[in-house]
Amino acid sequence: MRIVFLSRVLPHESGSPLERxxxxxxxxxxxxxxxxxxxxxxxxxxxxLRLGKRVEIRYPFRRFxxxxxxxxxxxxxxxxxxxxxxxxxxxxxxxxxxxxxASVFPVIEGLxxxxxxxxxxxxxxxxxxxxxxxxxxxxxxxxEHHWLSLRPSLENLSRAANRTDSERVRVxxxxxxxxxxxxxxKIPALLEALGLxxxxxxxxxxxxxxxxxxxxxxxxxxxxxxxxxASRLLLIPKAFYNEALETLEWDLxxxxxxxxxxxxxxxxxxxxxxxxxxxQIKHGPEDPRVMATVxxxxxxxxxxxxxxNTALREAAWASIQEGxxxxxxxxxxxxxxxxxxxxxxxxxxxx
Numbered sequence: 001m002r003i004v005f006l007s008r009v010l011p012h013e014s015g016s017p018l019e020r021x022x023x024x025x026x027x028x029x030x031x032x033x034x035x036x037x038x039x040x041x042x043x044x045x046x047x048x049l050r051l052g053k054r055v056e057i058r059y060p061f062r063r064f065x066x067x068x069x070x071x072x073x074x075x076x077x078x079x080x081x082x083x084x085x086x087x088x089x090x091x092x093x094x095x096x097x098x099x100x101x102a103s104v105f106p107v108i109e110g111l112x113x114x115x116x117x118x119x120x121x122x123x124x125x126x127x128x129x130x131x132x133x134x135x136x137x138x139x140x141x142x143x144e145h146h147w148l149s150l151r152p153s154l155e156n157l158s159r160a161a162n163r164t165d166s167e168r169v170r171v172x173x174x175x176x177x178x179x180x181x182x183x184x185x186k187i188p189a190l191l192e193a194l195g196l197x198x199x200x201x202x203x204x205x206x207x208x209x210x211x212x213x214x215x216x217x218x219x220x221x222x223x224x225x226x227x228x229x230a231s232r233l234l235l236i237p238k239a240f241y242n243e244a245l246e247t248l249e250w251d252l253x254x255x256x257x258x259x260x261x262x263x264x265x266x267x268x269x270x271x272x273x274x275x276x277x278x279x280q281i282k283h284g285p286e287d288p289r290v291m292a293t294v295x296x297x298x299x300x301x302x303x304x305x306x307x308x309n310t311a312l313r314e315a316a317w318a319s320i321q322e323g324x325x326x327x328x329x330x331x332x333x334x335x336x337x338x339x340x341x342x343x344x345x346x347x348x349x350x351x
């Protein structure tokens with residue numbers, strides 16, 4: 001299949017996490033035999049990109065504006081794609097309204113009406129914002145949220161599985177304050193667990209600077225009361241959690257207690273054994289990273305207790321080493337391939 005990507009994100013193996021993810025996804029597509037053309041925006045200092053044999057890139061856009069389609073359309077028609085794949089990395093409302101991505105819908109509809117014998121490509125949208133309604137209003141019929149989500153790469157999984165042994169168990173408690181209701185009030189329970197298990201270290205996303213004065217005073221009081229245990233509670237500002245995940249060695253992640261949308265996001269991000277809650281395992285395919293299942297009501301206490309089970313942790317790491325990375329890659333690759341097939345069938349059928 002010949003696929004044209006409209007993307008402000010470049011496939012850069014040494015770039016941002018999203019740029020690296022895009023590069024990896026394109027490699028998977030070309031391994032399946034697809035041919036790819038990326039239409040992107042010209043920049044004064046373009047990074048050096050290592051593109052595969054079946055990947056081309058052109059820069060017809062300067063500002064990625066709707067008014068720039070007269071320069072981009074000849075490239076699109078000349079290349080004769082089977083499908084157009086839009087990448088939405090988190091576009092603003094104005095970018096969606098005035099951008100080249102949204103305006104491709106009336107462009108393609110105009111081609112469909114004006115050239116009835118022309119095979120007009122269908123359009124698929126990948127967005128990280130879970131904002132299907134906005135794209136549906138623009139005209140998109142095929143919208144997905146998984147293909148570019150920052151699932152752990154093979155490199156990260158391999159590095160994590162070969163971590164150095166330590167007597168300390170480092171746990172990442174997934175979820176921002178917006179994703180975990182009343183999380184701040186659970187900090188005393190966290191500190192109590194840290195006092196009980198002296199080998200335990202817990203990292204969570206919480207920025208002291210965003211707390212109210214009252215909450216900052218509460219936190220200081222709790223930390224003073226906890227003594228040494230408070231030094232093993234790692235409060236990670238939201239802006240730096242990606243760096244913390246990549247640079248620190250984590251033994252497991254807790255995604256239990258999260259609502260479905262937040263659970264899926266973190267499940268797709270963490271390259272480590274996972275503790276999930278009962279309701280979460282009822283949806284989606286079996287995940288080899290799951291090391292323990294806990295109740296919905298006592299998810300925090302039971303998750304921290306599960307972290308102390310060395311046999312469960314090692315069994316989950318063995319699953320990762322034996323092929324969990326194939327599950328993670330194939331799941332998203334197969335999903336996008338099915339969407340491509342559906343969109344291609346619709347574009348080939350008479351309207």
